[in-house]
Amino acid sequence: MPARAAFHPGEARGRRAAASPEAVSTREDFDTRASASIYVRAAGLMPGGVSSPVRAMRSIGRSHPIFVERGSGFELIDVDGHRYVDWVCSWGPLILGHAHPSVVEAVQDAAAKGTSFGAPTEAEVELASEISQRVPSVEMVRLVNSGTEAAMSAVRLARAATGRDKVVKFAGAYHGHVDGLLAAAGSGLATQGIPASPGVTASAAEDTIVVPWNDPAALGTALEAEPVAAVLCEPIPANMGVVPAARGFLELLRELVDANG
Ligand SMILES: Cc1ncc(COP(=O)(O)O)c(C=O)c1O
Incomplete structure (x- = not known):
């Protein structure tokens, strides 16, 4: 799969931008050139090239993270086309796996009705009820983003x-x-x-x-x-x-x- 990153000259401004895809990919034992290429672009735009430090994958010895293209069931597929059994499951919450048809359908239905209102919806109340029924220690719920x-x-x-x-x-x-x-x-x-x-x-x-x-x-x-x-x-x-x-x-x-x- 070819590298997908499109470079814009103004994007190389990050002080810690990685030098080049070759420079960041030399230590890997399999071909992750498309990930390396996206990482170079990301490092000029986002601190550390990622949205959360652990995603840099340095703690598992990688010089650049693997960029995910999509997930399907128990598998992740990266931008170089490698498939992985996903033991991480989005660090816990993805208990139904990736893109389960029922979940996709529910998300599509909800999105078709609008995505953010800054006002309460009954769906939040339903969700709070589901959570408190399933987790015995949860008496009440405040939904947050992170x-x-x-x-x-x-x-x-x-x-x-x-x-x-x-x-x-x-x-x-x-x-x-x-x-x-x-x-x-x-x-x-x-x-x-x-x-x-x-x-x-x-x-x-x-x-x-x-x-x-x-x-x-x-x-x-x-x-x-x-x-x-x-x-x-x-x-x-x-x-x-x-x-x-x-x-x-x-x-x-x-x-x-x-x-x-
Ligand atoms: C136990 C624990 N609490 C809190 C957080 C922070 O979550 P977030 O990155 O959604 O702010 C994490 C993220 O790794 C975590 O593992």
Whole structure:
């Protein structure tokens, strides 16, 4: 499949634009020239050439991401025509696979009636009802556009409900790019967060306590030290590699947060 990227001279303005498709594709063990070509264009237009850092695929050793052309059932097909079994499923939500005919039909029907109104629709209420029926812990639903907004809203709600400022998160866990959760661990068992990214202020990170994952002692220390509004965790942390909770760790977490109020 030929490279699809059409270059516009003004597009090469990004300071970190990749040099050329050849330069970015030399380390790959199969032909991804069309992806490399699109990446060169993307790197001049979008920071890092992607809309979310993980999509750069650097953590899996790639010099450029694979650009997806389409998905079908359990497969992804990239712009070079390679087919992949999709174990990622859009990082979780794509439980019905790609382009299931019923889903496509429902989306087409909805789109034909208009796509955005800035006013409530009954369909939202139906969706909220479906979600709360299927997820026992979900009593009410606020629909948002991204995981970042969901985590940000949950933290704000927890702070408002408890009157407490501090939150605990686990080292290596990712909860979106909200300032207060882009905190890195310092040294020690449980540490005040330090900004994990330029642009995050020290004050935005200081209410975040960072605790090592799977460390009951550190968790206990953090929760004893001061009252916290919330503990955020990925029950199966995927953003530090898939590191399952040690036996009993999630149960202990539930026990400690209940005791902490
Ligand atoms: C556990 C978790 N929370 C939040 C987010 C942020 O989601 P979004 O990129 O939709 O803002 C991610 C994204 O990778 C995530 O894995």
